[in-house]
Amino acid sequence: MNSYLNKKTAIFIFVFPFLALYTSIMAYPILQVFIKSFYNWDGITEPIFTGFDNYKALWSDPDFLPSLKNGLIFAGVILIYQQGVATILAFLFTMKGLHLRGSKFFKTSFFIPVVLSVTVVGQLWVQIYNYEHGLLNRILGLFGENFKHAFLSDPNSAIYAVAFTNGWQFMGMMFVFIYTAIKSIPEQYFEAAIIDGASPFTLHRKITLPLLQETYKFTIVMSITGGLKAFDNMFVMTGGGPGGSTMTLTYMMFKSAFQKGEFGYGSASAVILVIECLLFLVLINKFVARDRIIY
Amino acid sequence: MKKVSLKTGVLLLVVIMLISLMACSNNNNSTNSGSVTNSPENNKTEENATNTETPAEEVTLKMYVHYTSEDEKAQLDYAMAEMKKIMPNVTLDIDVMPQDSGAKLKTYFATGNLPDIFEVAPSDIAIGVNSKSMVPLDDYINKFNLTDELTPAALSQLEQQDGHTWAMPASNSNFALIYVNKTLFEQAGAKIPENFQELIEAGKLLKKQDVVPLGIWLKETWPVLQLFDMAAIPGNPKGITALDMSGEGTAADPEFQNAAAKILELAKEGLISKDAFTMDYNSAVAQFESGKSAMLMVGNWMTQPLGEKLGEGNVTVLLPHVFADAEDVEAVKVAGGISGGGFVGGYAVAANSKHKEIAAEYAVQLALKNAEGRIVKTGEFNTLLKKQVTSEKPENALQKEVSTLLTSVQSTTTMGWAFENSKIQTDLGNEVQKLYTGDYSIESFTKNVDTMLEKYRNE
Numbered sequence: 001m002n003s004y005l006n007k008k009t010a011i012f013i014f015v016f017p018f019l020a021l022y023t024s025i026m027a028y029p030i031l032q033v034f035i036k037s038f039y040n041w042d043g044i045t046e047p048i049f050t051g052f053d054n055y056k057a058l059w060s061d062p063d064f065l066p067s068l069k070n071g072l073i074f075a076g077v078i079l080i081y082q083q084g085v086a087t088i089l090a091f092l093f094t095m096k097g098l099h100l101r102g103s104k105f106f107k108t109s110f111f112i113p114v115v116l117s118v119t120v121v122g123q124l125w126v127q128i129y130n131y132e133h134g135l136l137n138r139i140l141g142l143f144g145e146n147f148k149h150a151f152l153s154d155p156n157s158a159i160y161a162v163a164f165t166n167g168w169q170f171m172g173m174m175f176v177f178i179y180t181a182i183k184s185i186p187e188q189y190f191e192a193a194i195i196d197g198a199s200p201f202t203l204h205r206k207i208t209l210p211l212l213q214e215t216y217k218f219t220i221v222m223s224i225t226g227g228l229k230a231f232d233n234m235f236v237m238t239g240g241g242p243g244g245s246t247m248t249l250t251y252m253m254f255k256s257a258f259q260k261g262e263f264g265y266g267s268a269s270a271v272i273l274v275i276e277c278l279l280f281l282v283l284i285n286k287f288v289a290r291d292r293i294i295y
Numbered sequence: 296m297k298k299v300s301l302k303t304g305v306l307l308l309v310v311i312m313l314i315s316l317m318a319c320s321n322n323n324n325s326t327n328s329g330s331v332t333n334s335p336e337n338n339k340t341e342e343n344a345t346n347t348e349t350p351a352e353e354v355t356l357k358m359y360v361h362y363t364s365e366d367e368k369a370q371l372d373y374a375m376a377e378m379k380k381i382m383p384n385v386t387l388d389i390d391v392m393p394q395d396s397g398a399k400l401k402t403y404f405a406t407g408n409l410p411d412i413f414e415v416a417p418s419d420i421a422i423g424v425n426s427k428s429m430v431p432l433d434d435y436i437n438k439f440n441l442t443d444e445l446t447p448a449a450l451s452q453l454e455q456q457d458g459h460t461w462a463m464p465a466s467n468s469n470f471a472l473i474y475v476n477k478t479l480f481e482q483a484g485a486k487i488p489e490n491f492q493e494l495i496e497a498g499k500l501l502k503k504q505d506v507v508p509l510g511i512w513l514k515e516t517w518p519v520l521q522l523f524d525m526a527a528i529p530g531n532p533k534g535i536t537a538l539d540m541s542g543e544g545t546a547a548d549p550e551f552q553n554a555a556a557k558i559l560e561l562a563k564e565g566l567i568s569k570d571a572f573t574m575d576y577n578s579a580v581a582q583f584e585s586g587k588s589a590m591l592m593v594g595n596w597m598t599q600p601l602g603e604k605l606g607e608g609n610v611t612v613l614l615p616h617v618f619a620d621a622e623d624v625e626a627v628k629v630a631g632g633i634s635g636g637g638f639v640g641g642y643a644v645a646a647n648s649k650h651k652e653i654a655a656e657y658a659v660q661l662a663l664k665n666a667e668g669r670i671v672k673t674g675e676f677n678t679l680l681k682k683q684v685t686s687e688k689p690e691n692a693l694q695k696e697v698s699t700l701l702t703s704v705q706s707t708t709t710m711g712w713a714f715e716n717s718k719i720q721t722d723l724g725n726e727v728q729k730l731y732t733g734d735y736s737i738e739s740f741t742k743n744v745d746t747m748l749e750k751y752r753n754e
Contacts, residue, residue: 131569150569239514242572243729258398
C-alpha cells in the first residue's frame with residue numbers, strides 16, 4: 001500500500017513542475033486566444049464582446065479562402081518533397097551491399113540546411129529565383145528566353161516556389177528520422193526474407209515500409225502541421241505577395257493582429273488554424289499506422 | 296540504502312528545479328525593474344530633480360526611434376548634439392525602431408512599457424490617446440514659442456486628435472517623385488515621357504535594351520500605394536487621401552478606376568521589374584544607381600544622393616502629370632498636384648515616463664532639431680522651419696530642378712505610410728498590390744475596396 005501511494009506521489013512530484021510550466025506557457029495562452037476570438041480587441045484598450053462577428057467577418061474576407069488554400073498547398077508540397085526525397089535517400093544509404101563514396105559527407109550535408117535560419121535560406125532562394133540574375137533562370141535561359149520564369153512574382157507559382165524552399169530546408173530532418181528508423185529494424189527480418197527469396201523491392205514493401213509506419217506518422221504530422229502554419233518563409237521572401245498569393249492563415253493572423261491592431265480577428269484566424277491542424281491529426285491517426293506491426 | 300539515496304536524490308533534483316523556476320521569475324522581475332524608467336541612476340536623480348528646465352543631475356531618457364540608415368543616424372546625431380547645448384544634462388539612450396509597420400510600438404502600448412520619447416506615425420496617435428499613454432505637448436510647445444519657428448503648412452500638422460498636439464513634427468514634408476536616368480533613355484532612343492502613352496512607349500523601348508523601365512519595390516505597402524496615388528492625382532488632386540478615414544472617395548470613383556487601369560497596364564506591358572515583389576528599398580535604389588533600371592519611384596529625400604551619384608545633367612524627375620492622358624497633361628500641370636506631403640506624427644512622450652516634464656521639453660525641441668538635421672546632413676528640402684537652413688552638401692543640379700518644381704505645387708496628398716487609419720492603409724495596400732500582378736480584375740478591386748471602406752468608415 002505504501003509503495004502504491006509513494007508511486008502516485010512520485011509521479012505527481014515529477015509531473016507537476018512541467019505541467020505547471022506547460023499550462024502557464026502553452027495551455028493558458030491558447031485558451032486566451034480562443035476566448036479573445038469572440039471579442040473586438042485592439043490589444044490595448046478593454047475588449048468588447050462581439051460573439052461570432054469575427055468568424056462571420058473571416059468567412060466573408062476575400063483573403064480567407066485563398067489563405068486556407070495556400071496553407072493546404074504549402075503542406076502538400078512539403079509533404080510530398082520531404083517524405084518522398086527523404087525516403088528515397090534513406091533507402092539508398094541503407095541499401096545492403098551498396099558502398100557510396102563520401103556517404104558520411106552527404107548525410108551531413110543533407111542536414112546542414114536544417115540548422116540554417118529561415119531568413120538566410122529565404123534570402124538565398126530569393127536570389128536563386130531572381131528573374132534577372134538568379135541561378136535557376138540563368139540555367140533555364142540557356143534553353144531560351146521563354147523558359148525563364150518569375151517564380152516569386154507570378155501569383156500562380158509563388159506559393160509553390162516558397163513551399164519548395166521550406167521543403168528543401170527541412171528534408172534533412174525527415175531523412176534523419178527515416179534513416180534512423182530503418183537502421184533500427186532488426187537485421188534478422190531482412191535475412192529471413194532474403195533466404196525466402198525476396199527481391200529488394202519486396203523487402204522494402206513487406207518489411208521496411210510497414211515497420212516505418214509509426215515513424216511516417218510522426219514525420220507526416222510534422223510536415224502537414226508545419227505547412228499549415230507556415231509564415232516565416234513568406235514573410236522573408238515575398239511579404240505575403242504577390243497580391244496575397246503566398247498568404248496563409250498564420251500570415252492573416254499576423255497582419256490582423258500586428259499591422260491592423262485587430263487582435264480578436266487575428267485570434268479567430270488562429271482558432272481556425274488550430275481546428276484545421278487538429279482535423280488533420282485525427283485523419284492521420286485514423287489512416288496511418290492503424291495496426292501495430294509485430295513480426 | 297540504494298533506494299533511500301535514490302529517492303533522496305530524486306527529491307533533491309525536483310526541489311532544485313522548482314527553485315530554478317522561481318529564480319527565473321525573480322530574475323525577470325528584477326530585469327524589468329532594471330529598465331531605464333526604474334534604474335538606480337534615474338531613481339537617484341528623481342530625488343534631486345525639481346521642475347527646472349535643465350535638471351541639476353544627469354538624466355538619461357530612453358528614445359524609441361528609427362536609427363538604422365546612415366541618414367537616420369546623421370540627422371539624429373546632429374539633433375542630439377544641438378540639444379546638448381540647450382539641455383546639457385540630458386542624454387538619450389536610443390532604442391532602435393525596426394521597419395515593422397509599428398508592431399513593436401503597439402506592443403509597447405499594450406504592455407504600458409513605453410520609452411520616455413518615441414516616434415509615432417499618424418495612425419499611432421489614436422492608439423496612444425485612446426489608451427491614455429501619451430502626454431499632450433501644447434504647453435511645452437508654447438513654453439518655448441516653437442510655433443514661431445514653423446511654416447504655416449507645418450502649423451497645420453500641430454492640430455491633432457481632440458484639438459491637442461500629441462506628437463511634435465520631426466521631419467520635413469516628403470514627396471514621391473519618379474527619378475529618370477536620362478542616359479539610359481538616350482541609349483534606348485526613348486523620349487522623356489510627358490504623358491501616360493509616352494510612358495508606355497518609352498517603357499517598351501527600354502525593355503528592348505534589357506533595362507527595367509520602372510524600378511519600384513512592392514514588398515512594402517507604402518510604395519505600392521504611392522505609385523497608385525501618382526496615377527490617381529490627374530483625376531483628383533486629393534489622390535489616396537480621398538480613400539482614407541476622413542475622405543469621401545470610393546474605389547468606384549472615375550479617378551481610382553483610371554488609376555487601377557493604369558497600374559494594370561504598367562504591369563501588363565512589363566514596365567515593372569519581375570522581381571519587384573521580392574525587392575526591398577535598398578535593392579530598388581541600388582538597381583537604379585547601377586543603371587539596371589531607367590526610372591525609380593522614391594521619396595524626395597533621395598534627390599541629393601541620386602543627383603550626386605548619377606552625375607550632373609544625367610537625371611531628371613517626373614511628377615504625377617506623367618500618368619495623365621495627352622489631352623489632359625497641361626490641365627494637370629496647372630493644377631499642381633504632387634504625391635506626398637506633410638503628415639501628423641513625430642516625437643511623442645509617454646504618460647508613464649518618470650521624467651515627464653524633462654522628456655516633453657526635450658522632445659519638442661529635439662523634433663525641430665531633427666528636422667534641421669535632415670536639411671543639414673542629407674540636403675532635404677525645408678518645409679517645416681521658417682528659418683533658412685543650409686546643407687553641408689553642395690546643392691546639385693537635380694536639387695535645383697526639384698526646388699523649382701516644388702514652387703509650383705498647389706496641392707498635396709499623403710505618403711503611403713501616413714494614413715489616418717492603419718486598417719485602411721493595410722487592406723488598401725493589399726488590394727492595390729494585386730493590381731501590380733497584371734492579373735486582377737478592376738471589378739474585384741472595386742468591390743473589395745469599397746466593402747472594406749464601408750466597414751471601417753462605419754465602425
